[in-house]
Amino acid sequence: MNNQPNSDYDSAWKEAITVYLEPFIEYCFPEVYQDINWEKGYETLDTELQELIRDSETGRRLADKLLKVTLRNGENALVLIHIEIQGQEQADFAERMYIYNHRLFDRYCLKVFSFAVLGDDNPNWRPTSYSYSAWGFESHLHFPSIKLLDYSNDVLEQSNNPFAIIIIAHLQTQATQGNAQQRFQFKSNLVRRLYQLGYTGEQIRQLFRFIEWIMTLPETLQFQFKTELNRYEEENRMPFLTSFEIDGMLKMGHENVIQILETRFGNLSDNLKNQINSLKDLDFLKSLVKQAVTVASLENFEELLQQQNRVEN
Structure with a gap:
């Protein structure tokens, strides 16, 4: 009874901050929220972020968010939300925050404000800065971070x-x-x-x-x-979830797999997209999200699809 399937934190968080971006910033970073002129709108640069950091990681940063916003003082700026969800303590986390911040500044020539969301289960791990110095020179980055464990029910x-x-x-x-x-x-x-x-x-x-x-x-x-x-919905006459939203969850899974593969390998063929979009096994689709992150090549990924087809047939 205790063998529940593994939870896919990264994909879930990617969906959550895409749908609830403004409530997310309002709740977790209220000072940031107040200083952004939301009436001016914002631009998401998630694809550009993945391309920028591809060389320094495996591409697993699914949930990170990069926004180009207008501040209430009229200034344009970038807001980078770096989310560490499943990992335990990462020795190079603060260094990666430093690298991403400087790469983004170099590319866009805009002020880059970096923030971290720590969703791991180690209450003592709280990185907030990275610096180095020598011969009178010093380079330093301090970034606010929130720890989800700090929130009480x-x-x-x-x-x-x-x-x-x-x-x-x-x-x-x-x-x-x-x-x-x-x-x-x-x-x-x-x-x-x-x-x-x-x-x-x-x-x-x-x-x-x-x-x-x-x-x-x-x-x-x-x-x-x-x-x-289903019984609760029937008793309260609230038929919102009786279909269990399977179609919506499948669509989200299809989009996640395609986005990860295109971030890593470039545009996919229509045939491969159609194969992915035709998948109906939600558990297999969840496993494919993880495979898309780690698979060595598109050829290897297509072999995974072929193996699944042979199993089903």
Whole structure:
């Protein structure tokens, strides 16, 4: 009963901060939020960020966010949100923050403000700066960081900001690693809370996709969860999730796989895109997201698809 599937934190967070970008910054970095002129809009430069840092990493930075914004004083600036979700302590994390900041400044000739979100489970790991010096020379970067472990459930539950729900789901997923029954209970309670907070049907569906993506359960408990949720919706006449949003989750998985492969290998052929978009096995699709990050070549990736086709046939 305790063998729940692995949670895909990176892909879930990528989806969450794409859908809830402004609430995310408002909740996690309120001073930044207040100084950005949101009426002017913003430009996401995520593809450019992946290209810029490709040489220094394996390309696994799925959830990082790079925005070109207008500040309320009229100045243009870049805001880099660097998210370390699954990893434990990384000795070179602060150095990577330094490298990305300087590479972005060099490329865009704009002020670059870097921030970190630490979603790991080590309460003592709190990088905030990187520097080196010699012969009277000094180079230094200090960056604000937030630690998700610092958020208490009491504070999170008092907020109407939808990103508080996302942080709760993240923390409860970490806390129930190896305890599927407890995760089932937490997940059930959290989804019921979506209805109690008065969110619209679309907001509930969006938040549910994140919860479902991250709070994975063994097949038997997942069936029980679905049964209870359907009953709850029928009793309260709120038919928002009875379809379980499978189509939406498949679409998200298709898009994630294609984006990762194109970031690493360039544009994909229409044939390969069609093969990916035709996949209906959600568990296999989740595994492909991880394979797309680590696979050595497109040829090897296509072999994975062929192997799956042989299994299904």
